[in-house]
Amino acid sequence: MNRIYILKRLILDLFYPNRCGMCGCEIPFDEYLCNTCVNLFSSADKNVFIPYVDHFTAFAVYDSFGKEFAGRFKNDGDGYAISGAAYLIYKALVKGDSSVLNETDIITYVPMRKRDIYKRGYDQCRLIANETAQLADKPCIGLLKKIRNTKPQKTLTAEERSVNVKDAFSCLKEKTVKGRSVLILDDISTTGSTLSEAARTLKNAGAKTVNAAVFAKTRLYFDSVSADKKPD
Ligand SMILES: [Zn+2]
Incomplete structure (x- = not known):
């Protein structure tokens, strides 16, 4: 640390x-x-498969306690909760597969739309990624940009979510990404479709590996994706 x-x-x-x-x-x-x-917090140490993501880490399950804590950094602007979330993600990464942090060259985050940042007053994913990067002694670089409007994912079914985020991102720094190992951070993951699309964008830009870590993943996702499901 x-x-x-x-x-x-x-x-x-x-x-x-x-x-x-x-x-x-x-x-x-x-x-x-x-x-x-x-x-x-309910532990979320069961591994799940997300297309284009080499390794996925979640600190907790997004149940009532997880939701209460996430509400503090998502809606209440609680800086202590943002630091706490980063610390808990970092601990989950240290406890998990050691190769993830060892191989990480750059930490980045899922970008929010400017309009949403303006409405909330801050970008919690960027703040969490910054703090996690400090703990892990890695650079935090904004690599992704949202290039088209998407509907809020929480209003959609799993299938609609994948379509909703398709081609939603572009890579801002292809030269920086090429041949590097990137760790994407997000606050909450429901179906993994946003992380998958973000990882696909970075791999298309030449990233060697793309791992992802979140504060919490929802039960729906936790239960619906088989732990031993592997890509063909
Ligand atoms: Zn306590």
Whole structure:
């Protein structure tokens, strides 16, 4: 883990004792949630197949507790929850297949439309990706651009979602991507179709491998995609 990041948190803790972002109890300086609260998340360690994504990592299942926490960084502009989400994704990456972080050259994120960023006031995926990159000591670079309007994915069926995001992205930095291993971060994944399209765009631009990591994936997705389903 990045030493400057740890030092910053240690100094902050001297003045403001660190507290759990959910229940408020005092916790060690380098944590964001207490163990009791972390254990309330449903673990999502089952691997699933997403086309064009070489390896997928999710910290938790998007159930009621996951939703409550995600609401803080998605809707409430809670910076502590954004840092917490990045920390939990980083821990899930460290705990998972070690090759993912080892081989990552660049961390990037699923882009939001300018209009949506303006409405919300911030881009939580970019912020989470930035913090995860700091923890992992990797560069965070915006590699993708949304090039056409799409409908909100949550209003669509699984089939409609794939069609909705088809050709929705372009790669901003083909020279940077060529031959590199990219890790895409997103906050919530439902069917994986957005991540799949983002990964396809990066592979078309010459990326060697494209892995993906999210804070949470929905139960629907968790249950509907077989763990041992492999590409042909
Ligand atoms: Zn707690």
